[in-house]
Amino acid sequence: MTHKALATLEPRVEAGDGYEALLSGLIDWPMMRRLGWDAVHQVFAPGPEDPVFGFAVCKTAGCDRASCSPIGLCFQCQGRWRQLPQGTDFEEFCRQPPGRPKKRRGESLCRVCRTPGHERPASLHGLCSACSKAAAERGQPVDAYVDGDGNFPPAAPRPSFGKCRVRACDRWACHRDPPLCNPHRLTLGQAGRPEGQAFGEWCGKQPAANSSRQAVVLRGLSQRVQLEVLYGLQGRAQAERKTRTTTVQAVADLLRAEGAASIFDLRVNGLYEDQRQFLTFTTDRVTLALADPATETGKDDWDLRVFARPTGRLHFSQIQQPWLKETAKHWALGRLAAVEGAKYLDRQLQALGLFSESLARHRRDGGRDPAELSRADVVAFSNDLAHLEAAARLSRPGRRSALKRTGQVFTEARGMGLSRPGGPMAGLAEDVGARHSEHIPGQPKDEQGRALPQVVIDQLLEPAALDLLEAMCGPDARAMVELQARVGRRTGELCQLHWDCLLFEEVLDELGQAGAAPVLVHDMPKVSVRNYHLPIDQDTAEVIRAQQARVTARYPGTPTSQLALFPTAQKNPRGVKPTYATAFCVHLRSWSHSLPELRGPGGEDYVRSTITPYSFRHSFAQRHADSGTPVEVLAALMGHTRLTTTQVYYRVTQKRKRKAVDVLAKLQVDCRGDRSRAVVEQLLDSEHLRDAVGQVAVPFGICREPSNVKAHGQACPFRHQCFGCTHFRTDPSFLAELRAYLGRLLADRERLRAAAPELEQWARNAAIPSREEIAAVRRLVDRCEELLGDLDADAQAEVGGAIAALRRTRAQLDATVPVRFLGLVRQSSPTLFPNLRREREPVDDT
Numbered sequence: 023m024t025h026k027a028l029a030t031l032e033p034r035v036e037a038g039d040g041y042e043a044l045l046s047g048l049i050d051w052p053m054m055r056r057l058g059w060d061a062v063h064q065v066f067a068p069g070p071e072d073p074v075f076g077f078a079v080c081k082t083a084g085c086d087r088a089s090c091s092p093i094g095l096c097f098q099c100q101g102r103w104r105q106l107p108q109g110t111d112f113e114e115f116c117r118q119p120p121g122r123p124k125k126r127r128g129e130s131l132c133r134v135c136r137t138p139g140h141e142r143p144a145s146l147h148g149l150c151s152a153c154s155k156a157a158a159e160r161g162q163p164v165d166a167y168v169d170g171d172g173n174f175p176p177a178a179p180r181p182s183f184g185k186c187r188v189r190a191c192d193r194w195a196c197h198r199d200p201p202l203c204n205p206h207r208l209t210l211g212q213a214g215r216p217e218g219q220a221f222g223e224w225c226g227k228q229p230a231a232n233s234s235r236q237a238v239v240l241r242g243l244s245q246r247v248q249l250e251v252l253y254g255l256q257g258r259a260q261a262e263r264k265t266r267t268t269t270v271q272a273v274a275d276l277l278r279a280e281g282a283a284s285i286f287d288l289r290v291n292g293l294y295e296d297q298r299q300f301l302t303f304t305t306d307r308v309t310l311a312l313a314d315p316a317t318e319t320g321k322d323d324w325d326l327r328v329f330a331r332p333t334g335r336l337h338f339s340q341i342q343q344p345w346l347k348e349t350a351k352h353w354a355l356g357r358l359a360a361v362e363g364a365k366y367l368d369r370q371l372q373a374l375g376l377f378s379e380s381l382a383r384h385r386r387d388g389g390r391d392p393a394e395l396s397r398a399d400v401v402a403f404s405n406d407l408a409h410l411e412a413a414a415r416l417s418r419p420g421r422r423s424a425l426k427r428t429g430q431v432f433t434e435a436r437g438m439g440l441s442r443p444g445g446p447m448a449g450l451a452e453d454v455g456a457r458h459s460e461h462i463p464g465q466p467k468d469e470q471g472r473a474l475p476q477v478v479i480d481q482l483l484e485p486a487a488l489d490l491l492e493a494m495c496g497p498d499a500r501a502m503v504e505l506q507a508r509v510g511r512r513t514g515e516l517c518q519l520h521w522d523c524l525l526f527e528e529v530l531d532e533l534g535q536a537g538a539a540p541v542l543v544h545d546m547p548k549v550s551v552r553n554y555h556l557p558i559d560q561d562t563a564e565v566i567r568a569q570q571a572r573v574t575a576r577y578p579g580t581p582t583s584q585l586a587l588f589p590t591a592q593k594n595p596r597g598v599k600p601t602y603a604t605a606f607c608v609h610l611r612s613w614s615h616s617l618p619e620l621r622g623p624g625g626e627d628y629v630r631s632t633i634t635p636y637s638f639r640h641s642f643a644q645r646h647a648d649s650g651t652p653v654e655v656l657a658a659l660m661g662h663t664r665l666t667t668t669q670v671y672y673r674v675t676q677k678r679k680r681k682a683v684d685v686l687a688k689l690q691v692d693c694r695g696d697r698s699r700a701v702v703e704q705l706l707d708s709e710h711l712r713d714a715v716g717q718v719a720v721p722f723g724i725c726r727e728p729s730n731v732k733a734h735g736q737a738c739p740f741r742h743q744c745f746g747c748t749h750f751r752t753d754p755s756f757l758a759e760l761r762a763y764l765g766r767l768l769a770d771r772e773r774l775r776a777a778a779p780e781l782e783q784w785a786r787n788a789a790i791p792s793r794e795e796i797a798a799v800r801r802l803v804d805r806c807e808e809l810l811g812d813l814d815a816d817a818q819a820e821v822g823g824a825i826a827a828l829r830r831t832r833a834q835l836d837a838t839v840p841v842r843f844l845g846l847v848r849q850s851s852p853t854l855f856p857n858l859r860r861e862r863e864p865v866d867d868t
Contacts, residue, residue, distance in 0.1 A: 041312075045249045048311050049256055057259060058237075059252065063192060066255065067237035068267065073595035074259050075267060077236060084119035088236050131194070132179075133168050140179035143194045143203065151196060152180055190230040190242030190278055205231035229275040238270045242278050250285045251277075253311065254304025263303070263593045269296045319351060326364050334364025340375035342382050345392050348446035350374050353435045373427035377455075380406045393449030400454060403428070429455060473644035474637050475623045482633070483507060487617055494616065495609040498588050501569040502606055503613075506635060508562045510642020510660070513603045513635040515544050521573060521585035524566045527555070542566070546661040554661060573597060606635055643668065689821070690753045693745055693798065695805035720744055722759050723752030745798040754806040755825040764799045767791040 051059075057075065058068040068075035070088075078089040080096035087096035093112070095103060099120055106115065132150035135142035142150035147164045149157065157167035160174055170176035183195035186203040193203035200221065202210060206228060210216075216224050230239040240248045251274060258265045273288075276297075282288050285305055290298050310327055318328045326334040336354055341347040354367055361367055380403040381389025389395065407424055410416035416424075432447075432455025441447040474482075481487060483504065492500040506516055519542075526538040540563035542556040566587070573585055577597035586600035593599070614620070614633040622628040639660075646656050657668040691697055717724040718735040720742070725731065727749040730738045744750040752760070774781070774790045781789065813821060 042245055042249055044312065045246075045253060045308070049249065049253055053259070054252060054256060057255070064241045064248070065237050065239050066252070066267070066270070070236075074262055075255075075265055077267065081116045082120055083117055133164070134177045135179040135182070137179050139182055141182040141194045142180065143196050145196065145204070150180070153177060186231075187225045188228045188230075188242070189226050190228060190239055192239075192241060193231060203231055223281075227279045227281060229271075229278060236267060238267050238274060240274055243274060244283060246284055247277055247282060250304060250308050253308055254285075254300065257307040258300075258303065261593065262595055262599065264595060265300065266296065269294075269300055273297050273300055319355060322347075324354075326358075329358055331358070331364060334368070336364065336367055336371060338371065340371065341378045343378055343389050345390070345446045346374065346378055346381075349435050349440055350431070352440055352446065353431055353438065356438050357434070369423070370427045370431050373424040374431060376407065376424050377403050377428050391449075392447060392454075395454045396451055397453045431455070472632070472634075472637050473640040474633065475628075476641075476645070477623050478620065478628055478633075479507060479638075479641060481617075481620055482614075490616065491609075491613045494613055496591075497572060498569070498601070499606070499609045499613070501565055501572075502588055502601075503610065503638075504565050505562065505569075506638045507641070508565070509542055509556060509558060510639040511542075511544065511556075512546070512548065512639065512661075513606065514548075515546060516635070517588060517603050517606060518600050519544055519587040521570055521582045521587050523587055524563060524570070525555070549661050549663055551661060556659065603635070610635055689806075689809045690751055691802065691805055691809075693747055693750045693802070695801050717751070720750070722756050722763065723750055725749055726751065745795055745802070752802060752806070754810050754821065755828045757803065757806045757810075760799060760803050760806065764796070764803055767796050767799060771796070 054066075055061075057066070057072065059066050070076050070079050078094060079085075080087045080089050080099050081094040082096070082099045085096060085099055087098065089095060090097050091100045093100070093103075102120065103110075103112075103115060130144045130148070132142045132144050132153055133148045134153050135150050142152070145151040146154045147157075149164060149167070153167070156177070157164060160167065162171065162174065167174075167177050183198050183201045185191070185201075186193050186195050186206055187201050188203075188206050191203055191206060193205075195201035196204045197207060200207070200210065209228065210224070213224060226242065228242075230241060240251060243251070251270070255265070255270065272294075276282075276293075277285065277288055280288060285301065285308070288301060290301060293301065310325065313325070313328045315328055318324055322337070322339040324336040324338070326336065338347050338350055338354075341350055350371060354371070357367060378389070381395070381399060383406070384399065384402045385394070387394065389399070404425065407416060407421045411418060411421045435441070435447060439445060441450055488500050488504070491503060502516060506513075509516075523543050525541050525543050527541055528536055529539045540558050540560065542558050542562070543553055544556070545552045546554055569587055570582075573587065573589060574582060577585060577589070580596045580598065584596070584598050586598060588601045589597040590599050590601040590605070610633065614630045617630075620628045620630060643656060643660060646659065647653075653665055653668055657663075657665050660668055662668045689697075717726050718731045719725075720735055722744065725735065725738070725744065725747075727738065727740075727747070730736075730749075740747055771791050774786055810818060810821065
């Protein structure tokens with residue numbers, strides 16, 4: 023909240039409407055009493071051990087005053103230290119008690135006048151001014167005056183002058199006219215000794231004569247202001263934001279001096295930064311507590327905390343047309359319950375803001391009548407975005423995103439019924455705001471993914487580079503980079519990890535022995551998944567264990583179940599608040615730009631702006647794709663609900679695919695194991711095109727049978743007996759699948775042979791894999807291994823890279839071979855495949 027906004031901020035509930043009662047009901051009074059609130063004396067006095075309001079006690083032995091200096095001494099002890107000669111040992115000074123503490127005038131009662139109804143403050147030698155004068159006139163020592171002697175009886179107490187007339191003061195008055203304590207009597211003289219009504223106003227504005235830095239005196243403030251300040255203190259305690267009592271006391275004194283009826287009346291001009299922060303925080307919390315969604319929706323800027331969201335704001339002021347602004351509000355209100363973060367909604371509104379600006383620029387009426395809009399306005403909007411991109415004010419992805427987001431909002435708004443008669447979109451043509459793919463610019467065909475090359479990751483994880491990161495940003499930042507490079511989580515998920523995120527699950531190894539395997543337990547709020555278990559290796563577990571040890575040592579008083587694995591360094595005295603993603607991004611950026619040298623795969627200077635926390639997530643996906651992880655398994659590891667989302671995280675360029683095909687073309691074999699084409703150095707473009715249109719992917723290879731190719735693999739005339747078909751082709755890139763299938767056939771044969779009681783003879787004969795099929799698969803496996811074995815070391819390395827590229831490509835093209843087909847063992851029955859339909863969108867035949 024800005025200072026300008028604070029100056030004009032008003033509470034939503036007036037005092038006459040039960041403002042005090044409502045605010046009092048929001049205060050947790052038992053909690054405030056535990057923190058140090060004394061309702062009788064109207065003083066807030068927290069203990070020095072409090073993590074939010076606590077204070078450092080003076081280092082001098084026997085001194086219980088609050089420290090007010092960088093060296094840890096109170097005001098009095100610091101004065102004594104300055105009077106000592108230079109070279110005095112500081113530790114020795116602190117071990118010596120300060121002696122008899124100096125009594126402040128007015129803090130203790132007279133030794134005689136201290137009974138009920140006779141309270142007077144001590145002035146000199148433990149006596150009030152009247153008793154001290156009488157003892158001097160008698161010529162008696164203090165003890166003789168108090169207890170009496172042979173000449174005079176014991177002194178009698180005098181009537182009290184009452185409490186000090188200053189509303190905030192709790193001291194006893196030392197004079198009858200005016201009835202003020204001694205400190206305020208001196209202050210009255212400095213103010214010119216006002217009388218009458220001016221004296222009453224002066225008494226209402228004076229602060230308490232309290233020199234203690236350990237308490238906040240709220241006496242003299244109205245009930246409304248007291249409740250507001252107490253609610254602010256409660257909010258600071260709940261948010262664990264360190265607050266000094268001197269800051270709150272200064273704000274309370276200003277409220278009292280100005281006679282403010284509410285904290286909203288206090289001007290922020292001239293306040294110190296800490297006072298301004300406390301005032302801003304308190305006004306914000308009070309306003310939020312008294313707000314409600316019904317009144318918030320009438321604003322142009324929404325505070326999402328009113329809608330039970332943790333944080334965030336939505337800005338509708340960027341939309342100029344009333345109908346479009348009302349549409350955006352209805353749409354946002356309908357999407358609030360389904361969207362986890364406010365960033366998504368804010369980006370949609372930014373796209374609508376660009377569309378609103380385009381309408382205001384091109385329409386004569388500014389686009390205020392939705393019935394007058396047409397598709398030409400969509401074309402103009404697309405052209406405006408293209409102009410922004412050409413002027414370097416908008417990126418290509420930003421341009422694509424603006425068009426897609428605008429269409430998405432209009433489509434969803436129509437689904438909410440906002441285009442019906444009486445709705446804000448009533449009369450708007452159907453082709454306005456719809457998703458027009460022809461206006462969305464395409465991406466380059468060989469666009470690279472955001473994954474970092476492995477050679478760059480290796481340089482980032484070198485000990486020298488990590489040591490530099492730790493020296494610049496601390497050990498937490500180093501652990502975050504190491505962990506993110508290994509697990510590839512979303513940045514927010516990494517920052518929100520709990521201290522107890524490391525668990526061990528019991529698993530069986532290859533020998534059947536039980537062992538413990540580490541897993542990372544975390545939440546995925548983006549896809550509404552809680553307690554997701556990600557398998558990790560032992561090295562990653564050691565990184566987590568080391569970070570757990572550091573956090574435990576840093577916050578020994580907080581239970582580990584409440585600690586964050588990466589706690590933020592600010593406003594977090596107990597270590598329960600996790601660090602922010604923005605802080606991690608800043609640390610990573612500053613570190614990567616400070617590295618002395620960073621080389622790319624070709625030895626060139628690597629572009630460091632591409633190193634972001636999310637690029638490690640893309641690298642995680644790319645690494646798994648290169649190792650042959652099935653796309654459905656990788657989708658589960660990444661926390662994706664759709665396989666198409668997983669495919670975005672890694673790329674295989676057309677150039678790399680072309681090279682891989684050229685390398686493996688000479689190793690392609692048919693069902694008999696014979697090479698299917700002549701050995702060539704490089705395929706022609708016509709061969710690539712012929713391969714693309716003349717074949718279809720099938721399990722373990724490709725099929726070139728024309729009718730099956732035309733039907734996209736769904737109309738094989740030979741009942742999918744690929745291993746005995748001359749139209750079948752395979753190569754060493756399918757070797758892993760062929761080996762797994764051979765092992766499955768052998769296992770199925772032994773299992774089905776033993777199934778005598780369960781299967782009839784004819785059924786068992788039909789189900790058991792034939793010797794011919796097993797021999798055909800074994801022949802293909804042996805042939806592929808033979809072709810690889812005949813290559814030299816350099817050729818084997820080249821073929822290995824080509825195999826990895828093609829396997830990654832197949833993972834991206836899972837729509838060609840549906841994932842549910844992967845792993846099918848045998849197609850002996852003609853009813854297995856014909857009933858399976860391809861995974862594609864329905865076609866409109868109308």
